[in-house]
Amino acid sequence: MATIAIYSVKGGVGKTTFAVNLAWCAATISRRETLLWDLDASNGSGFLLGVDPKKKRSAESVFAADRAPKKLIQETGFPNLDLLPADETIRTLGRQLGRIGKKKRLARLTQALSKDYDRIVFDCPPVLNEVSAQVMRAADLVIVPLPPSPLSTRAFEQVAEEVRGSGKSHPPILPVLSMMDMRRNLHKEAREANPKWPVVPLASAIEQCAVTREPVGAFAPRSPGTRAFAQLWTAIERKLASRKK
Incomplete structure (x- = not known):
């Protein structure tokens, strides 16, 4: 089992679109049992997958000691792809994790799901708090979508600092140029630079x-x-395979 976090401290970079499409690639191209875990209170992943939220909203409860994540997981309309949806209750998740005081709570929950899933993809909120810290401890790889702009470059530097701060065995980062339009000079320059x-x-x-x-x-x-x-997913699988060697 491997975990992939789609993360940025900047909103509007295509993070949720990346998470949904990469989870679909894992399930469809690689035919791996895949869980998309939405940690963003907007529940964008559920919307893009056509999964309507349940009336009872309790996404934060999976982090409590008495609630198993399996109870909230929903099937999608796509083979091998399940969703652990988000809702507004996880807006206070950072504070809840702080109260629990267990720095690897997300990692342990993820490990418990390894019996059922080959790939877990996190759709992360654009925050720098205990949630992002827990994601870094749980992830095997961090994907950072970067539309070509000075603000995106600054956001990437913040992500890199956050990842490095998670410890010596921090996950590798794979930056991805997103929303690229090679007719624009700024985008051409970004491509030439990277x-x-x-x-x-x-x-x-x-x-x-x-x-x-x-x-x-x-x-x-x-x-x-x-x-x-599809090409990005192939690069991700290669990155994961090289890390295991």
Whole structure:
């Protein structure tokens, strides 16, 4: 089992879109039993997967000692892909984790799910608090979407600092240039400065995910966006494999 965190301290970078599409790639391309764990109170992952939230909202309860995550996991309409949805109760999760005082609570919960899942993808909130610290302790790899802009560069530096602060055995970081439009000079410069980083283009099909409430590969299998996420997923699997050696 391996855990992949999609993380940024800056909103609006495509984080949830990345999480949903990469989880779909894990389940569909690699055919791995996959759990997408939404830690962002907006429940964007559930929306993009067409999973409506249950009436009883208790996402934070899985972090309590008496509640197993399995009880809140929902099936999606896609084979091998389940969702642990978020809701507004986890807005105070950082404080709750602080009260519990267990710095590896998320890591232990994740490990308990390893019997059922080969890949767990975290859709992380754009925060720097105990939640992000716990994610770094639980993750095997951190994916950072970066639209080309000075603010994104600053956000990446903050993420790198947060990851390094999680300890000597911190997870590796894979930055990804997102929403790339090579007609723009700033985007060309970003690509030239980071030629080895994976790229996900600015594509209308990817934007349609919020309309169709499906991963792009499910409704536009031949689109550039689908190819980009598939290539990114291949890079992720290689990164995970090299880390285990």
